[in-house]
Amino acid sequence: AQTVTQSQPEMSVQEAETVTLSCTYDTSESNYYLFWYKQPPSRQMILVIRQEAYKQQNATENRFSVNFQKAAKxxxxxxxxxxxxxxxxxxxxxxxxxxxxxxxxxxxxRLLVSP
Amino acid sequence: EAGVAQSPRYKIIEKRQSVAFWCNPISGHATLYWYQQILGQGPKLLIQFQNNGVVDDSQLPKDRFSAERLKGVDSTLKIQPAKLEDSAVYLCASSAQGGETQYFGPGTRLLVL
Structure with missing residues (x-):
């Protein structure tokens, strides 16, 4: 079975700064996708970015980018x-x-961006 | 393109009552998912449909939860009878056949008193 771990319950950042959110996962499979979804207070899950495991190049979407380390999961x-x-x-x-x-x-x- | 629609947005019931949620996926999407999101947790899959057939219902509490997707389009999730621990947000999502990306609806917040 696959598991996903996010070790940072809360993060804070000031406007215009850069922040990195961590995620590790465990799987024995080699063909998979990884996603980051954003859920604002309205509760709608919005896709931020996705990464195909077979691609070595890290995905980017405007201000959002990922650091995908397959060996380290x-x-x-x-x-x-x-x-x-x-x-x-x-x-x-x-x-x-x-x-x-x-x-x-x-x-x-939970990410809080403050002025 | 219209997104995933869900109703109602909020529901408050007493324990042992019944409740039903409705979901209409994005037009043409063959796969439909129901997730349960308990406060402070990530969503957990309850049931997955491919057209009108069930692909995965391994985490659906079948003694009280049921779901159907007649005609392979919209879907209904029912809880009968509800328990206090069923208080959660119920999210519906859909994806195109063979598509890897799921698109979510706004969710239904259920409070069981």
Whole structure:
């Protein structure tokens, strides 16, 4: 069974600064995807970024980038130029590339961006 | 493109009562998921449909929870009878056939008193 661990329950950052959220996972599979989802107080889960395990290049989406270390089973999210609207819960998730994949989520990191 | 729709957004019931949640996935998405998110935790899969067939319901408490996806489009999740520990947010998500990305609805917050 796959597990996902987020060891930082809460993080704080000031506007315009950079913050990194950590995620580690455990699996014996080699073909999978990793995701970061954002959940603001409205509760809607919004996809931030995804990474295919077979790709060595780290995914980037505007201010969001990941550091994917497959051997270490680590998948951290870096948010550059933090904005007030980035305040939310951030969940790391794992999904097998089977076509019928369910997501296994971590417990989340609460990020607070302050002025 | 319309997103995943869910209703109701909030529901308060007393224990031992019944409740039902509705989900309409993104048009054309073959796979539909129901997740339970207890406060302070990440979502946990309850049941997964591929079209109108069940792919995974291993974590669904079948003595009280049931779900259906008639005609392979919208879906209903029912709890009967509800327990206090069922208080949670119920999230519906959908993905295209073979697609790796799941898109989530706004969720239904259930409070059981």
């Amino acid at each position: 680590s998948f951290s999210l870096k948010i550059s130029d933090s904005q007030l609207g980035d305040t939310a819960m951030y969940f790391c998730a794992f999904g097998l590339n089977t076509g019928f994949q369910k997501l296994v989520f971590g417990t989340g990191t």
